[in-house]
Amino acid sequence: xxxxxxxxxxxxxxxxxxxxxxxxxxxxxxxxxxxxxxxxxxxxxxxxxxxxxxxxxxxxxxxxxxxxxxxxxxxxxxxxxxxxxxxxxxxxxxxxxxxxxxxxxxxxxxxxxxxxxxxxxxxxxxxxxxxxxxxxxxxxxxxxxxxxxxxxxxxxxxxxxxxxxxxxxxxxxxxxxxxxxxxxxxxxxxxxxxxxxxxxxxxxxxxxxxxxxxxxxxxxxxxxxxxxxxxxxxxxxxxxxxxxxxxxxxxxxxxxxxxxxxxxxxxxxxxxxxxxxxxxxxxxxxxxxxxxxxxxxxxxxxxxxxxxxxxxxxxxxxxxxxxxxxxxxxxxxxxxxxxxxxxxxxxxxxxxxxxxxxxxxxxxxxxxxxxxxxxxxxxxxxxxxxxxxxxxxxxxxxxxxxxxxxxxxxxxxxxxxxxxxxxxxxxxxxxxxxxxxxxxxxxxxxxxxxxxxxxxxxxxxxxxxxxxxxxxxxxx
Ligand code: NAD
Numbered sequence: 001x002x003x004x005x006x007x008x009x010x011x012x013x014x015x016x017x018x019x020x021x022x023x024x025x026x027x028x029x030x031x032x033x034x035x036x037x038x039x040x041x042x043x044x045x046x047x048x049x050x051x052x053x054x055x056x057x058x059x060x061x062x063x064x065x066x067x068x069x070x071x072x073x074x075x076x077x078x079x080x081x082x083x084x085x086x087x088x089x090x091x092x093x094x095x096x097x098x099x100x101x102x103x104x105x106x107x108x109x110x111x112x113x114x115x116x117x118x119x120x121x122x123x124x125x126x127x128x129x130x131x132x133x134x135x136x137x138x139x140x141x142x143x144x145x146x147x148x149x150x151x152x153x154x155x156x157x158x159x160x161x162x163x164x165x166x167x168x169x170x171x172x173x174x175x176x177x178x179x180x181x182x183x184x185x186x187x188x189x190x191x192x193x194x195x196x197x198x199x200x201x202x203x204x205x206x207x208x209x210x211x212x213x214x215x216x217x218x219x220x221x222x223x224x225x226x227x228x229x230x231x232x233x234x235x236x237x238x239x240x241x242x243x244x245x246x247x248x249x250x251x252x253x254x255x256x257x258x259x260x261x262x263x264x265x266x267x268x269x270x271x272x273x274x275x276x277x278x279x280x281x282x283x284x285x286x287x288x289x290x291x292x293x294x295x296x297x298x299x300x301x302x303x304x305x306x307x308x309x310x311x312x313x314x315x316x317x318x319x320x321x322x323x324x325x326x327x328x329x330x331x332x333x334x335x336x337x338x339x340x341x342x343x344x345x346x347x348x349x350x351x352x353x354x355x356x357x358x359x360x361x362x363x364x365x366x367x368x369x370x371x372x373x374x375x376x377x378x379x380x381x382x383x384x385x386x387x388x389x390x391x392x393x394x395x396x397x398x399x400x401x402x403x404x405x406x407x408x409x410x411x412x413x414x415x416x417x418x419x420x421x422x423x424x425x426x427x428x429x430x431x432x433x434x435x436x437x438x439x440x441x442x443x444x445x446x447x448x449x450x451x452x453x454x455x456x457x458x459x460x461x462x463x464x465x466x467x468x469x470x471x472x473x474x475x476x
Contacts, residue, residue, distance in 0.1 A: 005176070006183050009144075012172050013187050016115045016142040019169035026112075026140060028084055034137040035084075037165050038130060039077040045161055046070040049126055049154060056122070056151040058291035058331055064246065069126035072413065076131055076431070079415040080138040087138065087436040095446075103449030110440040112140030114190030117213075119181060119204065121196045122150035122293055123250045123353075128195045128218075129158065133171070135430050136193070139439035142170055146184045149177040150293055182207065189213050191439060195252075196220075197351075198376075198424050216428035216438055218252070219421050220351045221378040225255035225408060226368050226394055227268055228385025235406070236384040237271020238278065240357075243408035244335055245280060248290040249355040250297075253380040255408045256352050257341075259368040262361040269337055269359060273318050276335050282321035284328055291331040292354060298331045301354040304347040305336050308358070313347075314339040365390060372398045379425035382408045401425050 023030070042049070050065040093106040116136045120129040129147050136143050145162070147155040152175075159173035166172075174184060185192065185207040194204040195218040208215045225240055227233075243255045260268040283289045292298040309315050316337040319325070325334065333355050341348055341358040348358055362368045372381070381400035383391050395403060401421035402411040412419050412431075420429025428438050458466030 005180065009174060009180075009183060009187055012144060012168065012174070013115055013189070015169050016144065016172070017190075019167075020112070020114050020142050028088060031084060031137055031140050032081060034166070034170060035077050035081055035134055038133060038137065039074050039081075041161050041165050042070050042074050042077075042126070042130065045157075049157060052153040052157045053125060053151065056125070056153050057293060059287065060247070060290045061288045064288070064290070065126075068247070069124055073127050073130045073134070076415055077134040080134045080436075083433070083436070084138050087433055088140075088440075093444075099449070099453065102451050102453070104453070105447040107445050109443045109445060110139070110437065111443050113439060113441050114141060116141045116143050116439060117184060117187060117189040117192040118143055118145045119184060119192070119194045119196065120145065120147050122148035123247060123252070125151040125154045126158070129173075132193045132195075132216075132430055132435075135435040136439050137171075139436050141190070141439055143172075144184070144187075144189070145171070145173045146181055147173065147175070149175070149181075186210065187213075191216070193430070193439075194218065201426070216430065217421070217426045218419075218430075219379065219424065219426040220252045220353065221376055221421065221425035222256040222348075222351055223253055223378045223380035223382065223400070223408075224368070224372055225258050225382040225384065226365070226372075227258065227260045227264065228365065228383065228387050228390045228394075229261050229264070230387040230390070231264075231384035232386075233264070233267050233271040234274070237268060237273075238275030239384075239407045240382075241272050241275030241335065242279060244272075244355055244357050245276060245289065248292055248333065249335075250290070250293060250353055251409065252353075253402075253409045253412055254353070255357070255380075255382055256378070257348065257358040257360060259360050259362060259371070261365075262363055265339070265359060265361050269316070269339070272335075272337065272357065273316075276318045277320045280320060282323060283319065283334055284323040284325065284330060284332055285321075289332060292333060293331075295331065297354065298333065301333060301352070301356055304345075304350075304352065304354075304356055305338070308338045308341060308345045308347045311342060311345050313341050313345060313358075365394065369394060369397045372400075377401075377421070377423040377425055379421045380404065380409070380411070399423075401429075 050062040053065045054060045091108040095104045095106045118132050129145050155175045162173045185204045188211040192208050192213050193216045198219045201217045201219045240255050317334045319334040335355045338358040377399050379401040381403050383394045404411045416432050418429035418432040418434035420426050454460045458470035
């Protein structure tokens with residue numbers, strides 16, 4: 001990357017940090033004002049942003065974009081506005097007996113960290129940049145955003161809109177490709193939030209480590225959907241179909257593969273198929289159904305299917321209107337169900353991130369639990385069924401970032417629940433009070449009373465019998 005681009009990024013960070021420092025202590029009204037401006041930006045330009053997203057994808061329903069990227073993010077901004085006073089309240093903490101009686105005081109203040117970098121992916125380009133931004137602002141920080149180069153029009157538009165509403169010392173959108181992204185991840189931010197693949201997450205953490213920049217990593221993985229015997233197949237099938245078809249399955253939390261009791265496999269596959277047919281009567285000529293983002297991703301998905309076929313999987317394409325996909329360059333792919341899958345197939349090794357659904361079967365649910373535990377900890381886990389004992393067995397014997405019971409994805413839309421991964425699916429979280437705390441520095445403040453506590457406690461040299469007595473008392 002040209003040196004002047006690097007210098008530009010360093011310059012922006014320097015300016016933001018100087019402005020941050022000079023403005024302290026900032027009233028909460030300043031934070032609220034930034035969130036309100038971010039909300040207004042989305043509301044006033046929502047339609048234009050949806051058009052940009054549709055153009056970037058080639059095809060993406062403006063209705064879907066309005067829900068997932070605009071309304072969902074506005075709603076989260078409002079949630080932050082509503083909670084900002086509660087979250088930022090100073091907490092009184094306990095002091096050990098008898099310090100309280102002597103006038104000692106302990107408190108915890110949630111203070112802003114400074115300038116926070118936000119690196120976001122292409123799949124929900126507005127939600128995954130402005131979502132973290134709302135909470136970064138709520139915690140009193142300034143922000144630099146670097147959205148994905150795959151959604152170039154949306155990223156350029158965001159840059160323009162942000163420049164019109166925010167001072168460069170408050171919030172800036174930086175655009176560019178992987179080189180700019182890498183340079184961005186090397187900046188000495190006060191915190192860095194990265195949403196993207198586990199592979200890039202590793203590089204980001206390595207770059208951040210050079211400056212000991214704390215990171216929040218929102219990554220991906222293979223989120224299983226486990227159907228119990230008591231599952232309502234029709235409901236489960238439709239919900240799984242939606243999770244795999246919305247945004248053409250390009251969702252970090254999409255159900256990656258399905259685990260079903262062997263004797264329910266036929267019924268489960270039929271239910272998913274019915275779900276697809278009900279919601280998407282056609283695909284190619286249907287604006288509701290999104291394209292795969294790029295030729296590279298499209299070829300990767302087709303490769304997953306061909307690899308599975310070559311290794312013995314049964315391949316079932318759900319093409320409700322019998323459309324001819326071979327004559328289209330719209331990068332649309334019908335939901336492709338893979339049966340008889342084995343763990344040596346690429347579709348069972350890498351995150352799918354598209355409309356391909358491998359189906360595995362079990363005789364006892366323990367097999368599904370063992371499979372999940374033998375692989376990387378997933379971002380999401382889905383259990384379908386009304387059997388509370390079985391549900392608890394699945395939940396208490398597995399580990400995942402989050403869980404939705406009797407549906408997929410939905411836990412991320414609960415604003416008050418922290419959202420994040422665990423292990424290879426990520427670290428740290430945002431949403432809920434946890435997100436506010438993630439972007440805050442919890443500063444401990446202890447106030448010493450007038451009496452000489454160190455002397456009273458026998459902690460002052462020259463040490464003698466008082467120190468011996470104090471140590472004994474402490475261990476009593
Ligand atoms: P990606 O990792 O390829 O790219 C994400 C961002 O990283 C982009 O802005 C890109 O410019 C930047 N980048 C690329 N190379 C970089 C480098 N060397 N250093 C620093 N930054 C770099 O991911 P993607 O393809 O855009 O998104 C898909 C992945 O994101 C999937 O794995 C998905 O599961 C994951 N994801 C996770 C969440 C979540 O919230 N946990 C949400 C959406 C997507």
